[in-house]
Amino acid sequence: MSFLPLRSRALPDGETIFVNDSGRFFLGADGFVGRLIDGAETEGDRISLRAGGHLIEDADSLAFAAHRRAVARRIAPAAPLDYLILVPTLRCNLDCSYCQVSRVNIDRAGFDWSEETLAAVLATIDGLACDRLKIEFQGGEPTLRPDLLRAVMEKAERFAQRQFVICSNLQHIDDELLAIFDRPDVFISTSLDGDEVTHGRHRTKDAETTSAFFRNLRFIVDRYGPSKVSALPTINAATPPAADDLIDAYVAYGMDSIFLRPINYQGFARKRHKQAREQDEAWRSYYEGFIHRLIARNWADQDRVLEETYFSIGLRRIFQPGRERHVDLRNPNPMGYDYIVVDHDGAVYPTDEARMLARSGVIDLSIGTIEMGWDSEARELLNSHATNQFDPACMRCVYQPYCGRDPIDDLARYGRIDMPRHDTAFCRRHMHLFDLIFRLLYTDCEKVRYSLAQWLRLPSIPDSFGEVMA
Amino acid sequence: MIPLLLSAEAEADAPFVTRLRATGTSMHSADASLVESDALGATFAGKSGLFAIDGATADDLDGDVVLVRPQAGRVERLLRSGSPHNTLLVTERCDQLCVMCSQPPKKTHDDRFDLLEQACLLAEPDTLIGISGGEPTLYKDQLLGMVERVLTARPDLRFHILTNAQHFDADDISRLRASLYRQVSWGIPLYAAEPALHDEIVGKRGAFAQLEEGFAHLIMAGARVELRTVLVTPNHHALPDLARYVAARLQFVEAWSIMQLENIGFAKGRWSNLYVDHRADFRPIGMALTLATLHNVRAQLFNFPRCTVPADFRKYAIASISDWKRKFASACEACREQSQCSGFFEWHPDDHAETCVEPL
Numbered sequence: 077m078s079f080l081p082l083r084s085r086a087l088p089d090g091e092t093i094f095v096n097d098s099g100r101f102f103l104g105a106d107g108f109v110g111r112l113i114d115g116a117e118t119e120g121d122r123i124s125l126r127a128g129g130h131l132i133e134d135a136d137s138l139a140f141a142a143h144r145r146a147v148a149r150r151i152a153p154a155a156p157l158d159y160l161i162l163v164p165t166l167r168c169n170l171d172c173s174y175c176q177v178s179r180v181n182i183d184r185a186g187f188d189w190s191e192e193t194l195a196a197v198l199a200t201i202d203g204l205a206c207d208r209l210k211i212e213f214q215g216g217e218p219t220l221r222p223d224l225l226r227a228v229m230e231k232a233e234r235f236a237q238r239q240f241v242i243c244s245n246l247q248h249i250d251d252e253l254l255a256i257f258d259r260p261d262v263f264i265s266t267s268l269d270g271d272e273v274t275h276g277r278h279r280t281k282d283a284e285t286t287s288a289f290f291r292n293l294r295f296i297v298d299r300y301g302p303s304k305v306s307a308l309p310t311i312n313a314a315t316p317p318a319a320d321d322l323i324d325a326y327v328a329y330g331m332d333s334i335f336l337r338p339i340n341y342q343g344f345a346r347k348r349h350k351q352a353r354e355q356d357e358a359w360r361s362y363y364e365g366f367i368h369r370l371i372a373r374n375w376a377d378q379d380r381v382l383e384e385t386y387f388s389i390g391l392r393r394i395f396q397p398g399r400e401r402h403v404d405l406r407n408p409n410p411m412g413y414d415y416i417v418v419d420h421d422g423a424v425y426p427t428d429e430a431r432m433l434a435r436s437g438v439i440d441l442s443i444g445t446i447e448m449g450w451d452s453e454a455r456e457l458l459n460s461h462a463t464n465q466f467d468p469a470c471m472r473c474v475y476q477p478y479c480g481r482d483p484i485d486d487l488a489r490y491g492r493i494d495m496p497r498h499d500t501a502f503c504r505r506h507m508h509l510f511d512l513i514f515r516l517l518y519t520d521c522e523k524v525r526y527s528l529a530q531w532l533r534l535p536s537i538p539d540s541f542g543e544v545m546a
Numbered sequence: 547m548i549p550l551l552l553s554a555e556a557e558a559d560a561p562f563v564t565r566l567r568a569t570g571t572s573m574h575s576a577d578a579s580l581v582e583s584d585a586l587g588a589t590f591a592g593k594s595g596l597f598a599i600d601g602a603t604a605d606d607l608d609g610d611v612v613l614v615r616p617q618a619g620r621v622e623r624l625l626r627s628g629s630p631h632n633t634l635l636v637t638e639r640c641d642q643l644c645v646m647c648s649q650p651p652k653k654t655h656d657d658r659f660d661l662l663e664q665a666c667l668l669a670e671p672d673t674l675i676g677i678s679g680g681e682p683t684l685y686k687d688q689l690l691g692m693v694e695r696v697l698t699a700r701p702d703l704r705f706h707i708l709t710n711a712q713h714f715d716a717d718d719i720s721r722l723r724a725s726l727y728r729q730v731s732w733g734i735p736l737y738a739a740e741p742a743l744h745d746e747i748v749g750k751r752g753a754f755a756q757l758e759e760g761f762a763h764l765i766m767a768g769a770r771v772e773l774r775t776v777l778v779t780p781n782h783h784a785l786p787d788l789a790r791y792v793a794a795r796l797q798f799v800e801a802w803s804i805m806q807l808e809n810i811g812f813a814k815g816r817w818s819n820l821y822v823d824h825r826a827d828f829r830p831i832g833m834a835l836t837l838a839t840l841h842n843v844r845a846q847l848f849n850f851p852r853c854t855v856p857a858d859f860r861k862y863a864i865a866s867i868s869d870w871k872r873k874f875a876s877a878c879e880a881c882r883e884q885s886q887c888s889g890f891f892e893w894h895p896d897d898h899a900e901t902c903v904e905p906l
């Protein structure tokens with residue numbers, strides 16, 4: 077008989093969560109934990125462990141095969157390039173205090189794609205071997221250059237499955253832009269920090285600019301329906317809006333997914349918000365309170381399912397690896413392969429954060445240029461540190477099968493990638509997220525279980541989300 | 547119901563495979579072209595001589611790949627033109643005896659692999675060809691040989707092979723890893739997570755243990771598997787446990803089909819003992835679907851008319867019944883979901899079908 081390498085972690089309220097390398101888990105109560113430590117498991121314990129795939133007996137070739145396959149499934153393969161984040165211009169008609177992208181004023185010259193850069197982007201699209209394509213236009217404000225958007229879209233016409241996401245501040249909409257928005261393959265992503273006061277505080281500032289944004293958002297939602305638009309709030313952990321106010325702002329526009337991003341200070345934001353380098357305890361309790369508000373509201377109004385995007389990503393990674401593709405949380409986290417960022421000057425970055433770091437002068441993480449290619453030494457170097465598989469802390473962590481790795485975030489915060497894992501904001505954030513998820517998974521409350529089932533897209537509430545060993 | 551077996555007369559003595567051409571000129575030396583036809587039948591001529599088919603018009607038969615058996619006076623429509631549902635029966639022998647078997651096995655084996663292989667090679671482009679039995683892997687070497695030769699010559703084709711998966715061994719792993727097996731999926735029945743219950747349903751002691759070995763080999767071969775569970779009274783309440791078992795040990799399957807019973811074969815005589823009225827107690831089925839979905843197993847319901855399934859689970863109920871053996875109740879005319887609905891098997895009792903539908 078042989079045990080699997082089970083890892084364990086005591087949850088804040090006393091029980092112990094056990095996870096094996098394939099990500100299958102169960103909750104052990106004190107009695108079971110004691111028997112396990114003493115090597116005194118009962119035959120009943122063994123039967124349950126075996127059924128759950130946690131105990132593999134030598135003769136059980138199916139258990140071995142299933143386990144090996146499940147472990148392999150946890151390792152994300154790098155797919156061919158099929159996702160481009162394009163920055164056709166760095167110019168912007170707003171000046172948000174936490175601007176992530178180090179924008180430049182609208183009238184500056186030399187911050188748009190050159191003819192050569194455009195040609196190289198189009199040639200890259202021509203050369204793609206995938207059959208589906210996603211393109212996200214970032215900025216700056218990409219709608220300042222509708223001609224470039226159109227040129228790219230026309231080039232991508234050959235992909236039967238294609239999606240264009242235009243990240244816009246929705247300050248200004250005209251007929252030319254509407255003609256682009258009218259395309260069914262175009263989606264709009266914008267920022268929405270809360271009600272008009274909150275939104276205006278860091279972004280639109282004066283009343284007229286603020287109301288122009290809300291007018292345009294309303295217009296877009298009315299014209300196309302809420303599935304056309306998604307929005308992201310940026311939350312200042314020092315002064316977060318009341319959870320319900322934020323939720324109300326989203327619900328008012330028919331949007332059910334809210335991605336609660338803590339501000340990741342980079343670029344200009346780094347200079348203006350020095351005090352908040354780390355997410356602190358306050359942020360975590362705000363986040364938890366927010367999730368509980370979503371749960372309560374989902375229960376009260378079962379006609380809509382509100383969700384926090386990152387919570388759902390974490391939750392689904394526990395049960396459904398590989399079901400969806402998230403470049404935000406995965407392991408390994410291949411950089412510069414399946415998606416790239418092409419900046420206004422043609423430089424290629426592995427992620428948008430990497431682009432911001434370069435712009436703010438912290439470190440140049442470009443891996444090449446769209447003209448000359450990006451199969452570079454810099455890319456190899458980044459990728460050799462883009463996994464949690466061999467990190468000494470992660471190797472002992474129950475959450476490793478679900479967690480990821482983000483060396484760019486480490487560089488942004490600490491200027492190095494070899495921090496002890498537990499001392500990183502990335503680790504603390506994910507430790508907290510998964511602790512929270514597991515506490516909820518083992519909650520008896522029907523309201524909690526209802527939301528979990530909805531977030532997991534289940535047709536009904538399961539008897540249980542995981543086994544308990546008493 | 548579309549007849550698959552017709553009576554025929556032929557000049558030749560030995561059985562032969564040919565493709566019927568009612569129009570135009572023959573493209574292939576194995577084609578037979580139309581000589582004359584009327585409302586009752588059609589006469590064709592090919593390299594095996596003249597033959598006449600009764601009971602279908604030249605239009606119906608155009609493009610079909612058929613097996614003509616002169617001695618029996620029969621023609622079998624092996625691959626019907628334009629139909630997505632074509633199944634070749636490779637043997638009627640089986641080493642199980644399932645309580646609900648829709649096609650009770652026979653002791654004798656009539657070896658037709660050569661003829662079936664010829665038929666496959668004549669299939670329309672991109673056809674999915676089903677293979678069933680009996681137990682096809684009782685003749686594993688012939689079966690795999692046929693599949694490999696056909697897919698080498700015709701990489702556009704795909705096979706779906708029903709098997710009890712008890713005849714694979716470790717030596718097959720490297721063979722099944724060949725890339726052409728990406729075109730093959732295996733439909734494998736499993737009725738319960740409890741070995742004794744599974745063995746009882748399939749009428750073979752030790753079947754469960756052997757099946758687990760087979761699954762282990764198929765996982766290691768990277769094989770594509772569709773798991774199949776026929777719903778019968780004995781496993782109805784054991785479905786949630788089976789779902790947990792599938793999640794823990796068989797998460798590799800591409801799909802898990804939970805199938806409502808067919809009123810044919812052994813099930814016909816045992817209907818009242820075996821048939822589960824899922825409208826009366828859907829809970830175990832629903833829980834199985836929920837647990838499977840939770841754990842990333844793509845579950846689906848076969849042969850469940852959509853209106854008989856609770857709305858939250860309706861998306862799992864797919865149009866699973868082959869066109870040639872499917873019927874609808876008269877009220878179904880008015881239903882908006884008929885095109886997504888399985889309907890009923892041709893042999894399903896009419897009085898039941900007529901009374902249980904509620905058009906959506």
Ligand code: SF4
Nearest residue numbers: 470473476479503507
């Ligand atoms: S980063 Fe932290 S939470 Fe994530 S696997 Fe590593 S140790 Fe665990």
Ligand code: SF4
Nearest residue numbers: 851853878881887905
């Ligand atoms: S009414 Fe007929 S077609 Fe409609 S769901 Fe019921 S069985 Fe299917």
